[in-house]
Amino acid sequence: MTHDDSLTARTGRLLDEARYLNLATVSPESLPWVSVVEYAWLAGPLRFVFGSATGSRHSRDIASSPRVSGSLFVTGGAATGVDFASVDGAQFTGRCAEIPADELDRYHSVFYEAVFPEEAQRTEWMLPPSSLRAPTAHRLYLIEVERWWLIDTRTWAEDRIDRRIEVPLAELAAS
Numbered sequence: 001m002t003h004d005d006s007l008t009a010r011t012g013r014l015l016d017e018a019r020y021l022n023l024a025t026v027s028p029e030s031l032p033w034v035s036v037v038e039y040a041w042l043a044g045p046l047r048f049v050f051g052s053a054t055g056s057r058h059s060r061d062i063a064s065s066p067r068v069s070g071s072l073f074v075t076g077g078a079a080t081g082v083d084f085a086s087v088d089g090a091q092f093t094g095r096c097a098e099i100p101a102d103e104l105d106r107y108h109s110v111f112y113e114a115v116f117p118e119e120a121q122r123t124e125w126m127l128p129p130s131s132l133r134a135p136t137a138h139r140l141y142l143i144e145v146e147r148w149w150l151i152d153t154r155t156w157a158e159d160r161i162d163r164r165i166e167v168p169l170a171e172l173a174a175s
Contacts, residue, residue: 007167010150014090015041018072021048023096023143025061025068033057040107040114044173046092048143049099049111051127055137066095068143088153091164094145101133107140108132148172 024034035058037050048070052059062068073089099107108129116122132138152163 021072040111046145096143
């Protein structure tokens with residue numbers, strides 16, 4: 001398998017166009033959970049920032065075990081049927097933790113500008129940094145991506161086998 005710029009370009013498109021990611025966690029009792037979160041992404045190294053309540057199931061899971069996995073996808077917006085040429089997706093594994101209070105300013109505006117690109121809406125819904133620190137119920141979380149896979153679109157049209165191709169993070173950081 002060769003890696004080329006098209007994998008990097010596809011990754012960029014996914015990160016820019018997908019609005020939500022599916023985040024998988026595991027509880028201390030080994031019970032799996034998947035939640036849907038809005039996110040901002042940062043490159044070099046690839047990271048995701050999302051906000052959540054500390055009492056949510058996935059936040060409690062992250063507090064006990066930082067290992068997470070997830071996926072994101074775009075569908076191309078076809079009104080009828082599926083336009084397979086514009087469907088794409090990625091899966092990842094990584095580590096997640098609350099963003100410490102002393103690093104919050106670094107991620108606050110990045111997150112809210114990505115989630116609420118229109119200033120009026122951002123002004124209405126953005127929590128101030130003081131509402132994202134203990135003892136309040138909301139936090140920002142950072143996922144540090146450790147492995148990244150894209151749907152392998154090269155052979156699906158031929159054999160209908162759904163495969164993944166791993167994209168080395170060094171290739172994403174170099175773009």
